[in-house]
Amino acid sequence: MFLNKRRWVNKGFILIMLMLIVVISGCGKNSSSDIVPGKVNVVTSFYPIYEFAKAIGGDQANVTNLLPTGVEPHDWTPRSKEILNTSKAQLFLYHGAGLEGWVPNFLKGLGSDAVVKPVEVSHGVSLITAEGDDGHHHGEEAAENGEEEHHDDSSHHIDPHTWVSPKSAKIIAENIKNSYIEVDPEHQAEYENRYAELAKKLDELDSKFTTELANTSKKEIVVSHQAFGYLCRDYGLTQHAIMGLSPEAEPRAQDIVALSNMVKEEGIKYIFFEELVSDRLAKTLASEAGVQTLVLNPVEGLTKEQDKAGENYFTLMEKNLQNLLLALQ
The missing domain is CATH 3.40.50.1980 (Nitrogenase molybdenum iron protein domain)
Incomplete structure (x- = not known):
C-alpha cells in the first residue's frame, strides 16, 4: 500500500510538472519560445507600435506586443517574465514622451548582458505640453514643447498621445524603419520598401483628415x-x-x-x-x-x-x- 501511495504521489508530481511545463511554454505571445532564430525579434510596448513594426518588419521580423488585447496602456505594468523575454530580443520599441511610466525601471531590469536595443519611437515629434498643474486641464489649446529632453518630466504634463495624428504616426513609423536597418542592415531595401508603403497610407489618411x-x-x-x-x-x-x-x-x-x-x-x-x-x-x-x-x-x-x-x-x-x-x- 505504501508503494502504491508513493507511486501515486510520484505520478501526481510528474503530472503537476507536465502541467507547469505546458503552462509556461504556452503563455501566449509573450513567452520566451517566441524568440525566432534568423529573424529580427522585436518587442513593442503597445498596439500602434506593434502594428507599424509588423508592417515594416515583414518576413524579416518576429514582433511580440507586451500589452494584452483589451488593456489600456496607462493601466499596465510589466512582470519579470516580460523583462526576461525582452532581454533576448534584438529591438525593444517603446513610445516614450511619458506614456509608459514603467520603462526606466524596465530598461534597468534588462541587465548589462542583454543584446536588445531600446528605441524611443516618438523621438522627433514636436511634443505638446498640456496646461494646468493638476491633471485637470480643460478648455485651452495645448502649447507646443520644443524641448524634447523633457520627455519624462511629469511637472510639464507632456501629452504622450502623438500617434493619434497621422502626421506624428509617420515620424514614429520612420523611427521604427531606421531601428530595423540599424540592427539588420542586410535587409535595408526591404525595410525601406515596406516603410514607403506604410508612409503612403499615412499620407493619404493625413490628406483626408486635412x-x-x-x-x-x-x-x-x-x-x-x-x-x-x-x-x-x-x-x-x-x-x-x-x-x-x-x-x-x-x-x-x-x-x-x-x-x-x-x-x-x-x-x-x-x-x-x-x-x-x-x-x-x-x-x-x-x-x-x-x-x-x-x-x-x-x-x-x-x-x-x-x-x-x-x-x-x-x-x-x-x-x-x-x-x-x-x-x-
Whole structure:
C-alpha cells in the first residue's frame, strides 16, 4: 500500500510538472519560445507600435506586443517574465514622451548582458505640453514643447498621445524603419520598401483628415480623456477634456458644470468617449448637457471584438474621422 501511495504521489508530481511545463511554454505571445532564430525579434510596448513594426518588419521580423488585447496602456505594468523575454530580443520599441511610466525601471531590469536595443519611437515629434498643474486641464489649446529632453518630466504634463495624428504616426513609423536597418542592415531595401508603403497610407489618411476637417463649421470637441492634442493641433480643432492626460484622473464637480455650460453655449451635440476606458463620466456629462455620445478612439489598443473583426490603426482612424465629421457639422 505504501508503494502504491508513493507511486501515486510520484505520478501526481510528474503530472503537476507536465502541467507547469505546458503552462509556461504556452503563455501566449509573450513567452520566451517566441524568440525566432534568423529573424529580427522585436518587442513593442503597445498596439500602434506593434502594428507599424509588423508592417515594416515583414518576413524579416518576429514582433511580440507586451500589452494584452483589451488593456489600456496607462493601466499596465510589466512582470519579470516580460523583462526576461525582452532581454533576448534584438529591438525593444517603446513610445516614450511619458506614456509608459514603467520603462526606466524596465530598461534597468534588462541587465548589462542583454543584446536588445531600446528605441524611443516618438523621438522627433514636436511634443505638446498640456496646461494646468493638476491633471485637470480643460478648455485651452495645448502649447507646443520644443524641448524634447523633457520627455519624462511629469511637472510639464507632456501629452504622450502623438500617434493619434497621422502626421506624428509617420515620424514614429520612420523611427521604427531606421531601428530595423540599424540592427539588420542586410535587409535595408526591404525595410525601406515596406516603410514607403506604410508612409503612403499615412499620407493619404493625413490628406483626408486635412481636407474633410477643413470643411466643418464647428471646431470644438468634448472628449472624456485628453488624448487628442496632436490630432487637434494638426487639423485645426480644439479639445475640451473631462479628464486629464491620464484616463484615471477624476474631474472636479465644477469642471463638469463648466463643461456642461460650454457644451450648451457652443451648441455641441456630441460628447466623445473611448472603448478601453469607462464611459461613465462622458455619459454623465452628456445627460447633464442634454446631448449624445459618440466614440473617438485614441487607438491605444484593440478591444477583443475589434481584434477578431480585423480592425487596425487605419480602420479605427477612418471611423474617428467619420464621427468627427458627424459631431462637427
